[in-house]
Amino acid sequence: MLDEWKLARLYRAQYRAVGHHSAVKVCHWTKEAIRGHAPCYKQTFYGIKTANCLEMSPAITCNQRCLHCWRDTTIFSKGWVGPVDDPKDIIKGCIEERKKLLIGFMGNKNVEKSKVQDALNPKHAAISLTGEPCMYPRISELIDEFYAQGFESVYLVTSGTVPEALEKLNKLPTNLYLSLTAANLEQYKELCRPVEIDCWQRIQKSLDLMSKINTNTVIRITLIDKLNTENPEEFVPYIERAKAKYVECKAYMHVGYSKDRLTEAHMPSMETIRKFGKVIEENSNYKAKDERSDSRVLLLERTAKR
Template sequence: MLTEQQKERLYKQQYRLVGNHSVVKVCFWTKECVREKNKVCYKEHFYDIHCGNCLEMSPAITCNQRCLHCWRDTSVFSSGWTEEIDDPKEIIQGCIEARRKLMIGFKGNENVDLVKFENYLIPDHAAISLTGEPCMYPRLPELVDSFFDDFNFRTVFLVTNGTMPEVLKKFGKDSKHFPTNLYMSLEAFDSDSYQKFNNPVSTDTWNNIQESMKYLSTIKDKTKTILRITAVKKFNMEKAKEFVKFIELMQPTHIEIKGYGFLGYSRKRMQEENVPEWNEVIDFSKELAELTGYSITEEHEPSTVIQLSVL
C-alpha cells in the first residue's frame, strides 16, 4: 500500500496511478513524436511498433527485486501482493484515459501537427514495462488478451525479470495470445552477483530465472523471445563468456545489449563510472556475437541499444 507521500512523489514525476496497483506514464520518445522531433525509440527502429501510439504501463507497481541500476524509486516496492486485484479491461481503460489527460497539454504546442496528435491519442502498442514486475499481477495473461481483443492493440511487449516462470507458462494456456515480444532482463552472471546486484526479496529466485530461460526456449515459434542484458561498466562487461551459458539455455530469437544510464534513483546506488561509452557497448556486443554465433542486426545509439539475432 502506497503512502500519500509516495503517491504525491509519483504524481510529480508524471506517473498516474490507475486503480489499486497499476500505473502509466508518457515516455520520452512518445513526447518526441508528438513534438515532431522526427525521433523514434529503438523499439520502432528494431520492431516497427508505433512509437507515438505507445502506452507504457505496468499492472504492478511493486517488484520482488531491488536492483542497484533501477532508475525507479524502489521504496514503493513491497515484498508481495497486498492489493485487491483489478480487472484487466478496467486497468487498460484507466491507463488509456490517464495517458490521454497527460498528453492533452501538448495540443497547444505550436510544433504539434494536430492531425497526427489526434492519432497519437489512440494507443495501439502496449509496453508492459514501466515499473515493478508485471508477473506479480495475477491476471497478466488476461491483460495481454484484453489489449488485443478488447482494445485492438497492434503490438504488446512484456518485460519481466524472469523470477516467476509459473506466470510465463500460463501464456497460451490461460490466454489466447502471447505478447508480441517477450523480454527477459538479465544483469548478473552467477548466483553471487545476482544476490548482490539485484537484491531479490526471496533467495530462490535465481533458480526461477534459469527455469524461465528454459521455458522461453520452447516458445520461439509463438513469439519473439528477447534476452535484454544491461551492460554495466565495472560489473558485467568483462564477463561476456559467463553469459554464453544463459544464451544457450534460453536460445532467444534476439539479444539486446543496453548500456546502463546514470539516471533517476540509480544515482543513489551507482556511480557515473558505471556508465559505458557507446564504443564499449559495441565492443561488448561484438564479443557476445563472436561467442554465440549471433549477428549484430540493429543498433540505436540514442537509446544505447544494440540488437543481436539468429533470425
C-alpha cells in the same frame, strides 16, 4: 495497496496511478516522436510506432531492488498486497490517464495537431513501466484484453522471477523480454538484490521456458560499466539456453532514482557495448543486426534454428 506517500512520489515523477496497483507514464521517446524527432529504438528494431505506445505496469511492486533501476524502489512491497483489479478497468484507466498527460501538446504551436490526435489513440502496449508485471495475478488476462481491444502489439518485460506466470500465458505477447543483468549468482545478488531467496533459480526456469515459447523472444542485458561489462562470455550459456530470437545489449542510463545508487561513470560507452556484443557473437549463434548509438543499444539476432 498504494499509500498516500507512495502516490505522491509517483505523481512527482510524472506517473499516474490507476486503480489499486497499476500505473502509466508517457516516456521521453513518445514525447519526442510527437514533436517529430527521433523515435524509440524499438521502432527502429521492431517497427512499433513510438507515438502510439502505451507504457504501463499492472504491478507497482517487485521482488528485486536492482541497483540500476531508475524507478523508486522504496514504494515496492515484497509481495502482492491488497485487491486485484480487473484487466478491463486497468486498460481503461491507463488510456484515460495517458490522454491527460498528452493533451497539453494540443496547445503547443510547434507540434502538428494531427500527430497529437493520433498519439491519443494507443495501438501498442508496453507492459514494462515499473515493478515486476508478472506479479499481477491476472497478467495473462491483461494481455488477452489488450488484443481484444484492438491493440496491434503487446510487449511484456519481465525479470524472469515469476516463471509460473509465463507458463500460464494464453495469447502470447508480440515480444517477450527477459531482463538478464547478471551471469552468476554472486553478480545477481550484488546487482539485483532479490528479496526472495530463490529468484536466481526462478530465472533459470524462465530461460528454459523461453526456449519453447513461440513468439519474438528477447534477452535484454543491461550493461553497467565495470560491474557486468567485463565477463561477456559468461552470459553466453544463458543466452543459448533461452534460444531467444534477439539479444539487446543496452547501456545502463544514469537517470531517475538510480542516480542515488550509481554514478554517471557506470554508463558504458557505445564502444564498450560493441566490444561486449562482439564477444557474444564470437561465442554464440548470434550476429549483430542493428544499433542505436543515441540509446546506447546493440541488437543481436539468432542465426541458428531453435
